[in-house]
Amino acid sequence: MIFLMPIIQLLILPMAADYEIKNINISIVDHDHSSYSRELTHKIISSGYFVLNDYGQDYQSAFKNFEKDQSDIILEIPHDFEKNIGKLSASSLLVSTNAINGVKAGVGSAYLMQIISNYNQKIRQKWLHYNGQEIKEGMHVESRFWYNKYMKYTFFMVPGILGILVTMVGVYMCSLNIVKEKEIGTIEQINVTPIKKQYFILGKLIPFWLIGIFVFSVGLFVVARGIYGIIPIGSYFPLYAFLAIYLVAALGIGLLISTYSSTQQQSMSLTFFLMMIFILMSGLFTPIESMPEWAQFITKLNPVTYFIDVMRRVILKGSTIHELQFDFIVVSIMAAFFNIWAVLNYKKTN
Amino acid sequence: MEKKIVIKVENLVKAFGDFIAVDNISFEVYQGEIFGFLGANGAGKTTAMRMLCGLSTPTSGDAQIAGYDIYTNTEDIKKNIGYMSQKFSLYEDLTVKENIRFFAGVYGLDIKTIKRKSEELINTLGLNAEANKLVGSLPLGWKQKLAFSVAIIHEPKVVFLDEPTGGVDPVTRRQFWDMIYAASDKNITVFVTTHYMDEAEYCHRVSMMVDGKIEALDTPQGLKDTYHAQSMDQVFYQLARAATRSAD
Numbered sequence: 249m250i251f252l253m254p255i256i257q258l259l260i261l262p263m264a265a266d267y268e269i270k271n272i273n274i275s276i277v278d279h280d281h282s283s284y285s286r287e288l289t290h291k292i293i294s295s296g297y298f299v300l301n302d303y304g305q306d307y308q309s310a311f312k313n314f315e316k317d318q319s320d321i322i323l324e325i326p327h328d329f330e331k332n333i334g335k336l337s338a339s340s341l342l343v344s345t346n347a348i349n350g351v352k353a354g355v356g357s358a359y360l361m362q363i364i365s366n367y368n369q370k371i372r373q374k375w376l377h378y379n380g381q382e383i384k385e386g387m388h389v390e391s392r393f394w395y396n397k398y399m400k401y402t403f404f405m406v407p408g409i410l411g412i413l414v415t416m417v418g419v420y421m422c423s424l425n426i427v428k429e430k431e432i433g434t435i436e437q438i439n440v441t442p443i444k445k446q447y448f449i450l451g452k453l454i455p456f457w458l459i460g461i462f463v464f465s466v467g468l469f470v471v472a473r474g475i476y477g478i479i480p481i482g483s484y485f486p487l488y489a490f491l492a493i494y495l496v497a498a499l500g501i502g503l504l505i506s507t508y509s510s511t512q513q514q515s516m517s518l519t520f521f522l523m524m525i526f527i528l529m530s531g532l533f534t535p536i537e538s539m540p541e542w543a544q545f546i547t548k549l550n551p552v553t554y555f556i557d558v559m560r561r562v563i564l565k566g567s568t569i570h571e572l573q574f575d576f577i578v579v580s581i582m583a584a585f586f587n588i589w590a591v592l593n594y595k596k597t598n
Numbered sequence: 599m600e601k602k603i604v605i606k607v608e609n610l611v612k613a614f615g616d617f618i619a620v621d622n623i624s625f626e627v628y629q630g631e632i633f634g635f636l637g638a639n640g641a642g643k644t645t646a647m648r649m650l651c652g653l654s655t656p657t658s659g660d661a662q663i664a665g666y667d668i669y670t671n672t673e674d675i676k677k678n679i680g681y682m683s684q685k686f687s688l689y690e691d692l693t694v695k696e697n698i699r700f701f702a703g704v705y706g707l708d709i710k711t712i713k714r715k716s717e718e719l720i721n722t723l724g725l726n727a728e729a730n731k732l733v734g735s736l737p738l739g740w741k742q743k744l745a746f747s748v749a750i751i752h753e754p755k756v757v758f759l760d761e762p763t764g765g766v767d768p769v770t771r772r773q774f775w776d777m778i779y780a781a782s783d784k785n786i787t788v789f790v791t792t793h794y795m796d797e798a799e800y801c802h803r804v805s806m807m808v809d810g811k812i813e814a815l816d817t818p819q820g821l822k823d824t825y826h827a828q829s830m831d832q833v834f835y836q837l838a839r840a841a842t843r844s845a846d
Contacts, residue, residue: 433685440651440681441704442673597655597672 269355271537273301275310275319282330288367292323297359311344314394316571317561320346320537321356333371340388347393348564349404352535357391364389395481395565402476407559408532410467414491415498415552416523418460422502423515425452426594430510439596449591453499460495461488472563481566489569490558493579497551500586507593526552551582602629604756604787605650610659612645619645621810622659627803629755632778632788634798634818637807638838643791644684646807647758650789651681664755677705680749680757680786684764688745690734694725697733698748705752719747739770743777750781757781759790763797775800795830804830806837813837 274292278285293300301319302310313319324342326332343360347353429435438448468487472478480487501522509515528534529543530552536544547553554575561567569576605627612620620642627633637643648654650663652672661668664678688697698719702712720729723743728736733744742762750757759778763771775797778788790801798804798818805815814821814837818830827833 432690433683433687434689436653436683436685437681437687437701438704439653440676440679441701442676442706443704597652 269352269359269535269538270297272298272321272352272356272359273319273537274298274360275301275313275322276303277305277307277310277322277324278303279305279327280325280329281305284330284333284371285325288325288364291367292360292363295359295363297356314344314346315565317346317348320349320352321360323360333375340390343389343391345391345393346395347404348395348560349531349535351404352538353393357393361389361391403478403564404560405532406472406476406478407563408530408556410464410472411552411555411559412527412530412532413467414460414464414495415526415555417463418456418495418498419502419505419519419523420516421459422452422456422499423505423509423519424512425456426503426506427509427512427515431512445591445594445596449503449587449594452503453496453587456499456502457492457495460499461491464491478563480563482562482568486558486567486569486572487562490555490562490572490576490579493576493583494551494555494558497579497583497586500583500590501551503590504586504593507590526550529553530556532556551579554579603627604629604631605633605661605663605789607650607661608659610646610649610661611657612642612649612654613657618810620649620656623807623810623812625805625812625815627756627787627789629787630782630785631803632782632790632801634801634804635789635791635807636793636798636804636834637791638841641807641838641841642810643807644760647760647789647791651679651758652676677752678755680752680754682742682745682749682757682759682762684760686738686741686745688733688741688748691732693730693732694720694736694744695729697744698751701748702751707752715751719751723747739766739774742766743770743774746774746777750786753784754786756787756789759788761791761793763792763794771797795834798830798834806834808837808841813840 276289276292278289289300289303292298298321301313304310307322307324310319310322310324314322322342322344324344326340326342329341341364343357345353345357426435429438468480502519505515505518505522509518525546529539529547529550531547532552536547536553539547558567558572558575561572603626605625607626608624610620610623611618623646635643635647645654649656649668650661652663652668652675656668663675666674666678668675689700692700695716698716699712702715707715720726723740725740725744728740733741736744746757746759746762749759763774766774771794778790778800782788790797792798801818803815803817804821806813806821814824814833816824821833822828822830825833825836827836
């Protein structure tokens with residue numbers, strides 16, 4: 249175990265915790281349908297950083313994908329794009345970026361700008377060459393950031409880190425608890441009583457569940473709001489509803505660790521190992537879309553991923569329960585899974 | 599009057615791999631009896647006791663506690679027994695009162711009964727001044743008396759005591775045995791392991807375990823007669839000397 253843990257971490261984490269931004273989902277709204285607009289689209293896709301999410305003529309439908317978090321950037325090409333290039337007047341492109349993830353938004357829009365300006369440069373040279381005319385401006389890009397207007401790093405990080413901390417408090421406390429009873433011998437006394445296993449586990453869960461909610465509230469109201477000035481755009485209801493289910497899942501993991509360990513050191517090192525992976529594979533630092541596919545698979549099994557997702561979307565974007573239903577369903581399944589496993593693995597008779 | 603059998607053990611075996619901790623033991627214990635379960639360290643006493651409490655599943659053999667089978671009715675057994683382990687097993691970070699309330703609650707006593715019993719118990723033990731103190735701060739002898747009282751709070755049919763008086767001073771030990779007699783008078787069967795041979799003399803009947811087997815079972819007087827010994831100490835030496843298993 250001692251040997252395996254660092255090896256696994258060393259293998260998995262550097263690959264996943266990569267700061268290079270890749271796989272940015274782009275929606276292109278092309279009102280022009282000209283050879284120029286198609287060429288520009290082709291250039292963007294072939295750069296390797298962007299994945300074409302949808303290509304159409306309707307800004308509204310592109311924006312819907314944007315709201316569902318399916319695309320990160322919308323590039324809108326006006327209908328007189330090609331015509332205006334010929335007419336020597338400026339042609340205005342609109343870039344809308346989803347700035348919930350500030351790092352990704354900044355890097356993504358910078359990539360896009362660069363591709364557009366390279367393309368612009370090329371056209372200018374071409375025109376100069378064939379027509380002897382000089383285009384002064386050519387393409388003008390108008391850029392907008394959505395959901396985190398000023399691209400504040402803290403707005404993006406604080407909800408995520410709060411999610412991690414609540415998880416850590418819950419998993420650590422809970423994982424140490426039953427193990428402690430094993431060490432001091434009181435578990436023996438519990439095991440000779442007729443108490444039902446599920447009541448025992450429930451009795452262990454409830455206090456930590458309450459502590460978790462308290463810690464979260466302090467983090468949300470005192471620290472995030474009081475110090476960083478982050479006021480959720482969405483309502484508190486989806487946040488707390490999600491937290492209530494999520495904590496059951498996180499505490500279930502703690503209990504599970506606890507039922508498998510026989511000493512506190514054992515459960516501590518196991519928890520530490522898991523937390524490392526939970527933190528780095530949650531999309532807190534590295535956007536999940538930039539990870540290799542196998543790593544993305546791991547993030548999907550990681551409850552923290554969903555919590556951070558919900559936190560960011562509710563706080564920065566104002567998502568409702570309806571929009572977050574996938575996260576709710578997954579975490580509910582996890583909560584049931586880990587706790588049932590823990591109850592089954594806790595044996596009063598061996 | 600016919601003596602009622604409360605513990606019935608037949609050919610009970612517990613093996614851990616090749617090691618046979620409990621080797622084919624059979625005996626019966628009657629209602630209200632104080633049954634001494636003696637043996638050297640590593641003789642298999644604790645393992646046998648854990649099986650009877652439903653904490654450990656036997657490898658083979660049969661046993662019934664208060665009429666319940668130790669394979670299929672472990673939870674029913676748990677309702678009808680009390681257990682006090684070798685390690686002190688009340689919650690040290692709860693107060694005396696909280697411990698009583700917790701364990702009484704776990705055994706399903708209602709709030710009124712818990713309150714009455716808790717007051718009774720604290721009065722009998724003379725713990726009035728300490729009722730709201732953490733159990734961790736009490737002297738060992740008091741803790742043990744409290745643990746015993748908590749173990750029989752639900753008036754079980756049998757109480758299992760695993761070396762209850764280890765490390766306790768002679769006066770407290772004497773008081774502890776008074777409590778055991780009181781429990782026995784209330785028809786609670788007491789199943790006790792000990793290393794003190796003077797305590798063995800207090801038991802109604804005594805079994806001697808050597809290398810996982812029960813080598814002798816009789817009243818203390820009967821054992822002394824059989825082995826031509828002056829005291830239980832000598833009986834113990836004669837039997838335990840034959841042991842091949844090293845102490846743990």
